[in-house]
Amino acid sequence: MGGESYDGPALTEADVLRCVPGLRALLLRLTRNLETTNDLAQETVIAVILAVREGRVREPGALAAYVYQVARNKVATLSSRPSLALIEELPEASVWGERPLTPLEHFEAGELRELALAVLGELGNERDRSLITGYYIEGLSKPELMQRMMLNADQFDRVISRARGRMRERLLAKMNGQPAAMRGSAPSGHSFPKDQKAL
Amino acid sequence: MNPLEGFLLKAYLDGELDNEAAEAFELLLIERPDIAELVDADSALRIGLGQTTVASATPALSPVATAPAAVIEQAGQAQRIPAVVPDARFGRRRSFLYSPALAAGVMLALGLGAGYFAGRPVAGDMQTATLAYIDKTRDISAKPVIALPDGGAVVLLAPVATIDACVPEVLLRQAGANDMRANAVPDEFGYASFVVARSALRLGEATVEVRCGSAPVSHYAITFVSATASGAGQSP
Known part of the structure; x- marks a missing residue:
């Protein structure tokens, strides 16, 4: 090198x-x-x-x-x-x-929990929230969740991508509100x- | 981010890339802050929601009837014992940052010996379970033999090697059965307890793997036998 x-x-x-x-x-x-x-x-x-x-x-x-x-x-x-x-x-x-x-430099783990729950609460319906909790909390796999909830891959990806996108927006918004002194x-x-x- | 990058990102976050593809994507990640933001968002969800329970996140959510440990999940939470749940995704995960020397060192440190069956019920009014202990203090080279009851719940007390500041993931692999996975914080002696329904365990060979993130830390083989057939089943 x-x-x-x-x-x-x-x-x-x-x-x-x-x-x-x-x-x-x-x-x-x-x-x-x-x-x-x-x-x-x-x-x-x-x-x-x-x-x-x-x-x-x-x-x-x-x-x-x-x-x-x-x-x-x-x-x-x-x-x-x-x-x-x-x-x-x-x-x-x-x-x-x-x-x-990066946004995550400003967060403690406890704050992430609040943000994550807020993102979860923003999801449109119970099925989407169940998918997110199944994926991130229960650790179920994509095929397992697709079968359990009778979703196809596109439907699964849409919900997960929406949650990730909203989490990114919340992290960025929170970071931009941080005092520059940090x-x-x-x-x-x-x-x-x-x-x-x-x- | 172009469509191909978006596709690869999803596959990476879902653990669907093989080793080489994942490493290539991680190189791209180093160079691309826009991709890093989405990887961070996924990590933030995982960390943030990882601190909560299904019940507190979505009170109306139906229980996971397919999880073998679901029948004693409440008991596991009350005792701060991680319930073991199947994780087919884990079986596809790539091995990453694997260091044979590190793993060998950890294996020596564990000093695994023969497990024995204590037959001690878990106290309290939750559920009766049988304690199965994988002994690390006896014969270093022996494969632990765990005698299982015919039914009910089993609390598997297993050595779990740790890496600083990492909550290890423990994977139980059995031939012909779905892998089971749990996050575990070992106690001061390096052990963690796992609650699992006896019906989810199969007699025969099994492997316990310990990982930190996606990096394997250690693994060891154990053998499940029937307590009834072997004449074991009581505390030594």
């Missing part, structure tokens, strides 16, 4: 930060834990930025794969890694603070280890 012969435009830290929303979505899907996602996203970005600075990643086309692999490694080593070191505060000028924010704060009280905070 980042071969010596590459002469194209150099990767920048801003390029790395543009990967943060997708990185966080991936990590949250893998860990299903908001705090862990925040911590691992931060650690991944640090690792990738250091790699860019050291010239180990140079080609823009290789960036996503590099971010992806680092994220996978971070998740895979979750059980053996030491606890994150705590420092008093994240440096104001940190690159991490300049990342594009941006750039260290997630979940954890921050960069001291030897890495110069970013």
Whole structure:
């Protein structure tokens, strides 16, 4: 990665930060834990930025794969890694603070419950609500729910897609209502280890 | 997002992509904030609704009559014991982030030994159930043998390896039967209890798999035998 012969435009830290929303979505899907996602996203970005600075990643086309692999490694080593070191505060000028924010960075798990129940309540009828609870709460599969509720695939997809779309809208709306001062704060009280905070 | 991307997104979120396709989609996800928003929305629904129960989310919802554990679901909730429900979708899920070294380490840490049948009823006025304990402290190499009663409910006490900050998913696989799945928070000794109807368990070989998200953490084999036929069935 980042071969010596590459002469194209150099990767920048801003390029790395543009990967943060997708990185966080991936990590949250893998860990299903908001705090862990925040911590691992931060650690991944640090690792990738250091790699860019050291010239180990140079080609823009290789960036996503590099971010992806680092994220996978971070998740895979979750059980053996030491606890994150705590420092008093994240440096104001940190690159991490300049990342594009995603709605879920602002939420606690309890708030998500309220939002999810609100989305559930918005669904038009009892059948749609039953489908969502069957899928997300009971963990039933799409074929099981289709059979149980006598739905075809299109009907199933429409209801699930509507719920996901409304959840996205609610998350975005809630985030846009957040005070700007929250941006750039260290997630979940954890921050960069001291030897890495110069970013 | 074009129609193909939308199609792939749905398939990804529903766990219908194979390993290679899922990884390719995840690479696209890294580069596409618009797709990330929808993946986040799905995760938010899963996390948000995962903190509630069917009863509190939709009071009028009919019970899941097809779930083997449904008959004791109320008891399971009251005791904070996760009820095991079938999850055919799990069987299609791709293996992801699988580390053989990690799994081997976890298996050694578990030190699985022979399970034994305690025959101890669950107290209280909910339902009587039989406790089946998969012992991890005895012979490290033996396959645990679990003696099952002829009927009723079984509380399966099983070792569950954990990854920090992950609520593990435990999958019970049996030949010729639907997979059963439960989310479980192990106790301080690394065990979690699962309530399942005896009728949902088949005598013979079974496999317990533990996952964190979509990443397998450990797995081990067990054997279910009849307590009546084996002469077991009481606490050692």
